[in-house]
Amino acid sequence: MKITEQILSAWIDESLSLQDMKTVSAAVEADPALQARADALRSVGAALRQESTESPVTAERMAADVRRAIRLQEQAPAQAVRFPVWARAGLAACACLALAAVLIPSMMSGDRPVVQAQIESVNSGLSGVSTMVYTDYDAGWTVVWLDGAELEAGL
C-alpha cells in the first residue's frame, strides 16, 4: 500500500478502514520521515485551536435579535411573487410575439378595400330573378340571394 499524504491525512483523522489504519500505523512507526509528515499535518489543527474566536454578541442578545427578526418577518405583508430573470425575459418575449402577431397582418393588409361592406346587384341571366350579393369585408362574409316569381315556381 502506497502511503500518500492524503492517506496520511485520513489516518490522523482515524477515518481509514481498520485494516488500512493498522497498515499505516505500522508504517509510521517504522519510518521517522513518515512520522514527521504526519506531525506536520497534525500541527495545522493545533495551530487552529489557538485561534481566538470571541463572540461579538452574547447568546441572550442573539436570541432577542432572532426573535425580533422573526416577528418583523411575520408582520411584514406577503411579498409579491417575483419571477426569476429568465421567466421575466420569456414573458416579455411572448408578449412581443403576441403583439407582432396582431399588428403585422393588419399593417400588411394595405390592399384591403376601404369599403367595409357593399351590396351589389348581379345579373343572373334568369328572367324575372333578381340577384343580390352582400359582401362584408370585415367579417369575411359573402351572401348571395336570388328572388323572383319564376324561381319560386321552379322550386
Added chain:
Amino acid sequence: MHEDADIIEQARKGSEDAFERLVLEYHDRLMGLLMRTARDPLLAQELEQQTWIKVWKNLPRFKGDSSFFTWLYSVAVRTALDYFRRVKRLSEVEYMDQLDTPGNGAELYRPDRDVMNTELQQQCEQAMNRLSEKLRMVLVLRELEGLSYKEIARIMKCREGTVMSRLYNARKKMQQMLKRDLS
C-alpha cells in the same frame, strides 16, 4: 452535546420559548463555526441570525433523521456558502484580487489584538483567510468540532471522499502558508 428532544419538539410545534432555549444552547458553537469561516465578527453575527430564522421556518419539517446539531450545522453551512457565492458573483474580480495578493488576508478579519498576541496565531489567521470557504469550513468542522467524515459529508452535502480530499488540501495549503510566513 446534550440534545433535549422535548425542547426540539416544543420548538417544532411553534413554542418561541423552546426555540429561544435552542438559540441559547447552540449559540457559542454556531458562532465559533461562523466566525472561523466568515472571518468577520459582524458578518458571522448576521449569518448566525439568518441561520436561526431559517431554522425557525424549517423546524416543522425537521424529521430527526440526523441529530438536531448536524441539521443546524448544515443550515448554517448552506447559509454561509450561499452568502459567499452571492458576494463572489457580485464582485468576482475584486475577490480574486484579494485572494491573490499575499498579506491581504488579514484585512478580511479584524481580531482583537489583545487576544491574538502570538506570531503563530496571526500567521494562522492570515493562512485561514486565504483558504477558500469550503476548505476553511471542512477544516473547522473536523479540527475544531471533531466531526466525523460522515457527519461533515452530510452537513456539506458531498461525499466522504470529497471531505477526505478537501481536508487534505486544506491541511497542505495551511501547512505551506504557515511554513512560508514563519520562515
